[in-house]
Amino acid sequence: MTLDRISLADLILERLAVQKDELRKEFSLKGRINSCFIDNLLPVNIAKKIYDAFPSPEEMAIHKSLRENKRVAAQMDLYDPLLEEIVYAFQDQRIIKIVEEITGIEEMTPDEHLYAGGISLMAHGNFLNPHLDNSHDNDRENYRVLNLLYYVTPDWPVENGGNLELWDKGTKRTQRTIHSKFNRLVLMITNKSSYHSVSKVVSDGKRCCVSNYYFSKIPAENEEYFHVTSFYGRPEEPIKDILLKIDSGLRNMVRKVTKKRVVETKHIYKKDSNK
Numbered sequence: 001m002t003l004d005r006i007s008l009a010d011l012i013l014e015r016l017a018v019q020k021d022e023l024r025k026e027f028s029l030k031g032r033i034n035s036c037f038i039d040n041l042l043p044v045n046i047a048k049k050i051y052d053a054f055p056s057p058e059e060m061a062i063h064k065s066l067r068e069n070k071r072v073a074a075q076m077d078l079y080d081p082l083l084e085e086i087v088y089a090f091q092d093q094r095i096i097k098i099v100e101e102i103t104g105i106e107e108m109t110p111d112e113h114l115y116a117g118g119i120s121l122m123a124h125g126n127f128l129n130p131h132l133d134n135s136h137d138n139d140r141e142n143y144r145v146l147n148l149l150y151y152v153t154p155d156w157p158v159e160n161g162g163n164l165e166l167w168d169k170g171t172k173r174t175q176r177t178i179h180s181k182f183n184r185l186v187l188m189i190t191n192k193s194s195y196h197s198v199s200k201v202v203s204d205g206k207r208c209c210v211s212n213y214y215f216s217k218i219p220a221e222n223e224e225y226f227h228v229t230s231f232y233g234r235p236e237e238p239i240k241d242i243l244l245k246i247d248s249g250l251r252n253m254v255r256k257v258t259k260k261r262v263v264e265t266k267h268i269y270k271k272d273s274n275k
């Protein structure tokens with residue numbers, strides 16, 4: 001079987017269809033960040049192949065600051081083609097349609113240029129502080145409304161850290177942890193209150209994730225809003241919280257005035273020849 005985006009999407013679709021009703025119920029639970037997950041998304045051998053296709057951390061871009069410490073890549077043609085195929089499998093119209101049915105979010109479009117998606121890798125000591133994702137796409141035309149996070153590291157126990165945390169009641173209260181378990185796909189809403197983070201990786205090995213984001217003209221909220229990616233300290237990091245809030249506040253102010261990015265993002269998949 002060739003592992004192209006269409007056959008991968010066939011498999012994902014089949015699996016989502018079986019669990020659709022349960023996923024829809026889970027996603028719509030009240031009083032928490034709308035989210036759900038599905039295990040055993042792909043046959044184990046295929047999920048393992050995807051993990052094996054990941055580049056070494058050194059071949060990926062590093063994002064390192066007070067906010068986060070992780071590796072990412074969006075220029076997918078630099079790597080094993082299977083990675084590009086799995087990223088774009090999640091952008092198949094049939095997958096978008098069933099995900100719309102599960103989440104109730106309408107008129108979604110994928111992030112074709114991988115403005116924020118692609119692959120990410122987190123190794124020992126890496127982390128992602130609590131944050132709200134940027135509210136819009138690069139041109140500020142569409143809302144970012146859904147994250148699709150597919151974890152592919154085999155045998156990754158919860159004790160390794162690197163787990164997704166959803167701060168349902170804000171960053172001052174306790175979080176809900178979603179184990180970034182092998183072959184698990186998480187769907188999570190992104191809006192004005194979807195605070196989330198990745199706990200520090202505390203063991204050797206690499207926590208690998210295939211990420212996709214969906215956009216929509218309609219916000220996943222009742223009203224319009226705009227914000228840049230905004231980071232916060234964890235409850236035990238009060239000083240860092242202040243610094244990160246100043247940092248987000250300044251960036252937000254600049255963007256509200258200029259409407260466009262001051263610094264062009266490098267995290268984008270350039271498909272033309274003059275990259």
Ligand SMILES: O=C(O)CCC(=O)C(=O)O
Nearest residue numbers: 133149164196198209211
């Ligand atoms: O890697 C994860 O589990 C979450 C990543 C994240 O927060 C994001 O991509 O917006």
Ligand SMILES: [Fe+2]
Nearest residue numbers: 131132133196
């Ligand atoms: Fe995020």
